[in-house]
Amino acid sequence: MAKKYYAVKNGKSGDDIYQSWAECEAQVKGAPGVLFKGFPSQREGVAVAYVDGSYHDATKEFACGAVLFYGGETKYFSHKYSDPALADMRNVAGEIMGAVTVIDYCRKAGISALEIHHDYEGVAKWAQGLWKANKPGTQAYAALCREAARDLKLTFVKVKGHSGNACNDLADRLARKALGL
DSSP states (O other), X not given: OOOOEEEEEEETTEEEEESSHHHHHHHHTTOTTOEEEEESSOOTTEEEEEEEEEEETTTXXXXXXXXXXXXXXEEEEXXXXXXXXXXXXXXXXXXXXXXXXXXXXXXXXXXXXXEEEESSTHHXXXXXXXXXXXXXXXXXHHHHHHHHTTTSEEEEEEOOTTSSOHHHHHHHHHHXXXXXX
C-alpha cells in the first residue's frame, strides 16, 4: 500500500501534516470543526490551494474564497468584488479571482509550484488554453496564467462541487462569507 500524508486543520494539536492514518485519526476523531485531507505525497515545494466563487444576485457582487496549504501553514483568502465588467460572469468571476489570488500570493512569496483544486472546469481550461477566452475577464485570466507560468509551475485538479470535499466546501464558505451570505 502506498504511503499517504494527511493535512489537518483545527485538529486537537492545531494544524499539521501527519504521515499515517493513525496519527491523523488521533487528531480528528471527536474534534469539532476539524478538516483533513489525504495526499499521495508530501509534495515539498508545492503549494496546494482550493478555490471557489460566489455571486450575490441582489447586489451584483461576486467573491472568491481560497485555502492554501504550503510549508505546514494554511492561508485563507476571502475577497468581495463589485466590478460590473466581471459581474456578468456571476460566481465564475469569483472562481477566477480565487485562482488569481493564490497565483499572486505564490509568486510574491517565491513559491515555485502551485496545484489549484477547483470545481468549475473553466479555471483550468482557460489557464491551459484549452478553452477560448471570449470575455475580457477570461482573457485577462488566461494572460495572467501564461505570464505566471514563467516562474510558477501551475497544475489544476477538478473536484466535484458541493460533494463533501472539506477543503472545497471551506473555500465556498469563505466566498459566501465575503458577500455576507
